[in-house]
Amino acid sequence: MSEAIAAADMAPPAAGFGEAMRRSLVGRLVREKPLAAVGGAVFLLFLFCGVFADVLAPYGVNETDLAQRLEAPSWSHPFGTDHLGRDVLSRILMGGQLSMVVSFLAAGLATVVSLAIGVVSGYFGGKTDMVMQRGVDAWMTFPDLVLLIVIISVVGPGIPQIVLVLGLLYGIAGSRIVRGAVVSVKENMYTHAAQSIGAATWHILRRHIVPNVMPVVIVLFTTRIGAVILTEAGLSFLGLGVPPPAPTWGSMLSGTGRTYMYLGPWLALAPGLSLTIVVYAINVYGDGLRDLLDPRMRGTQ
Amino acid sequence: MQAYIVRRLLALAPTLFFASLIVFISMRLIPGDVIDLMLAQNDIATGQDRAKIEAALGLDQPVYLQYFRWIGGVLQGDLGVSLWRNVPVADQLWATLPITFELGFLALIVALTVALPIGVYSAMRQDTAGDYVARSFSLLMLAVPGFWLGTLVMVFPSVWWRWAPELEYTPFFEDPLKNLAHMIVPAILLGLSMSAVTMRMTRTMMLEVLRQDYIRTARAKGVGEALLVARHALRNGLIPVVTLIGLQAPLLIGGAVIFEQIFVVPGMGLLLLEAVFQRDYPVVSGVFLVVGVGVLLINLAVDVSYGWLDPKVRHQ
Numbered sequence: 001m002s003e004a005i006a007a008a009d010m011a012p013p014a015a016g017f018g019e020a021m022r023r024s025l026v027g028r029l030v031r032e033k034p035l036a037a038v039g040g041a042v043f044l045l046f047l048f049c050g051v052f053a054d055v056l057a058p059y060g061v062n063e064t065d066l067a068q069r070l071e072a073p074s075w076s077h078p079f080g081t082d083h084l085g086r087d088v089l090s091r092i093l094m095g096g097q098l099s100m101v102v103s104f105l106a107a108g109l110a111t112v113v114s115l116a117i118g119v120v121s122g123y124f125g126g127k128t129d130m131v132m133q134r135g136v137d138a139w140m141t142f143p144d145l146v147l148l149i150v151i152i153s154v155v156g157p158g159i160p161q162i163v164l165v166l167g168l169l170y171g172i173a174g175s176r177i178v179r180g181a182v183v184s185v186k187e188n189m190y191t192h193a194a195q196s197i198g199a200a201t202w203h204i205l206r207r208h209i210v211p212n213v214m215p216v217v218i219v220l221f222t223t224r225i226g227a228v229i230l231t232e233a234g235l236s237f238l239g240l241g242v243p244p245p246a247p248t249w250g251s252m253l254s255g256t257g258r259t260y261m262y263l264g265p266w267l268a269l270a271p272g273l274s275l276t277i278v279v280y281a282i283n284v285y286g287d288g289l290r291d292l293l294d295p296r297m298r299g300t301q
Numbered sequence: 302m303q304a305y306i307v308r309r310l311l312a313l314a315p316t317l318f319f320a321s322l323i324v325f326i327s328m329r330l331i332p333g334d335v336i337d338l339m340l341a342q343n344d345i346a347t348g349q350d351r352a353k354i355e356a357a358l359g360l361d362q363p364v365y366l367q368y369f370r371w372i373g374g375v376l377q378g379d380l381g382v383s384l385w386r387n388v389p390v391a392d393q394l395w396a397t398l399p400i401t402f403e404l405g406f407l408a409l410i411v412a413l414t415v416a417l418p419i420g421v422y423s424a425m426r427q428d429t430a431g432d433y434v435a436r437s438f439s440l441l442m443l444a445v446p447g448f449w450l451g452t453l454v455m456v457f458p459s460v461w462w463r464w465a466p467e468l469e470y471t472p473f474f475e476d477p478l479k480n481l482a483h484m485i486v487p488a489i490l491l492g493l494s495m496s497a498v499t500m501r502m503t504r505t506m507m508l509e510v511l512r513q514d515y516i517r518t519a520r521a522k523g524v525g526e527a528l529l530v531a532r533h534a535l536r537n538g539l540i541p542v543v544t545l546i547g548l549q550a551p552l553l554i555g556g557a558v559i560f561e562q563i564f565v566v567p568g569m570g571l572l573l574l575e576a577v578f579q580r581d582y583p584v585v586s587g588v589f590l591v592v593g594v595g596v597l598l599i600n601l602a603v604d605v606s607y608g609w610l611d612p613k614v615r616h617q
Contacts (some may be wrong), residue, residue: 141593142551239578
């Protein structure tokens with residue numbers, strides 16, 4: 001019996017996303033999707049700035065200098081200073097770090113949730129699928145932002161809550177996509193072969209289903225990072241995100257900051273531009289990655 | 302057609318049930334101090350009142366009974382009373398819902414006016430410079446946060462030209478022009494952020510239709526491009542776009558929250574935000590429920606119109 005299982009294991013799945021392909025992926029991305037490669041590079045740049053923000057930031061995040069309030073951009077303050085004399089560049093860098101931490105954690109959690117729901121719902125089908133999918137339907141009925149506002153109002157703001165809530169939100173929404181992929185993989189010969197030789201369900205899921213939906217999952221993770229960054233910024237903008245005085249891109253555009261923008265319009269530029277550029281880069285990269293990894297989803301959004 | 306509508310309604314029932322459960326559970330998750338909060342706000346603070354309020358809220362009953370009590374009230378239009386203003390939540394919702402609806406409707410018009418022509422153009426001129434510009438624009442619009450656009454529109458015109466968008470709300474039936482002067486800026490911004498996806502969808506659908514045999518036949522018999530698009534391609538290409546409008550309803554409402562906050566539009570979004578900051582939980586859950594049911598109803602309407610537009614769907 002164990003020989004039979006081993007034979008079934010030699011079917012395409014494991015080899016499909018093997019080492020060779022992983023090595024050439026970067027090369028293919030640069031050759032076939034130059035724009036996506038640029039997007040990926042820009043995102044890596046932001047990631048780098050986020051990781052080394054503590055070193056790169058020329059001033060302290062909450063270091064105030066009342067003599068230099070609302071200074072226009074200059075060599076000593078490339079993005080100017082805000083109403084408390086804090087260096088905007090330093091705050092953008094630290095805000096970027098916060099965005100990266102929240103987005104990687106939340107997108108990671110979302111991916112795990114999507115995978116769990118999608119695999120169970122897609123593989124087992126039948127009544128389980130029916131009930132779970134009606135639940136997902138109901139969840140997706142509520143606008144992301146409204147759902148978040150309501151949940152945050154109950155659990156209170158803070159980084160752990162935001163990661164948890166965003167992860168759950170995008171995890172449930174994304175499970176639809178994983179489920180679709182699982183349903184199609186399930187009908188492949190090698191899955192049927194494994195089932196007919198009596199392989200354990202857990203074994204089939206681990207060796208055949210999950211590896212074959214990985215391309216979808218990787219693309220999902222990538223695009224979710226962009227979505228989480230945008231949504232977290234929106235929440236911070238409304239005053240429901242990471243609480244002050246933590247510098248987030250969203251909160252830099254809201255509240256007291258906004259009243260001073262009439263005196264220092266540069267305050268409105270840096271956070272919004274950073275957001276737009278990083279999300280645009282991820283979207284372009286994610287689109288290219290999807291075309292390379294998952295030809296079936298080409299053209300869908 | 303009737304059978305189709307009945308089928309759609311039946312399919313809606315389980316989703317509605319789960320949606321109501323989500324709202325109910327979100328209310329149950331409220332930390333225990335909600336009664337303290339109510340007592341503090343109503344200036345009655347004795348131990349005896351606490352038990353009374355618990356009984357009034359039904360908190361002393363088993364959870365499933367609490368759900369049935371609550372859903373029974375909801376079905377009769379009873380959404381509880383605002384802790385802050387002491388008026389029925391249902392009244393507040395009736396007052397704010399039309400305003401958000403107006404904003405959403407205007408935004409939809411803006412989105413379609415922008416997205417349809419550009420989407421069709423992009424498909425007709427596939428892979429030309431114009432197509433690339435249009436597609437890059439739509440990708441960019443997906444990345445630009447709405448609240449940043451709103452902030453820019455608030456700040457820069459006033460810094461450069463001493464012009465600021467109107468921030469005072471006037472009811473439509475009091476002075477339609479003043480009302481529109483206020484609503485038009487948030488509606489344009491909301492519409493623009495919606496147009497990105499619609500544009501992409503229109504382009505994809507048009508490309509699909511343009512490859513069909515009947516289009517080639519029409520071309521072969523010498524139908525002009527303009528007529529080809531208007532009479533042959535657009536009619537079929539736009540049907541899925543109708544679905545998209547339904548899919549975008551949640552996006553529209555989420556965006557409305559942001560723009561209502563920036564431009565001080567007293568709609569449901571602003572009501573929700575105020576209620577969240579005042580910890581006015583009955584109002585929060587009221588808005589939550591109405592938004593969910595609203596989106597489901599919009600989707601039902603879209604499904605029904607879809608069946609009406611495309612007979613193939615009806616008979617599946």
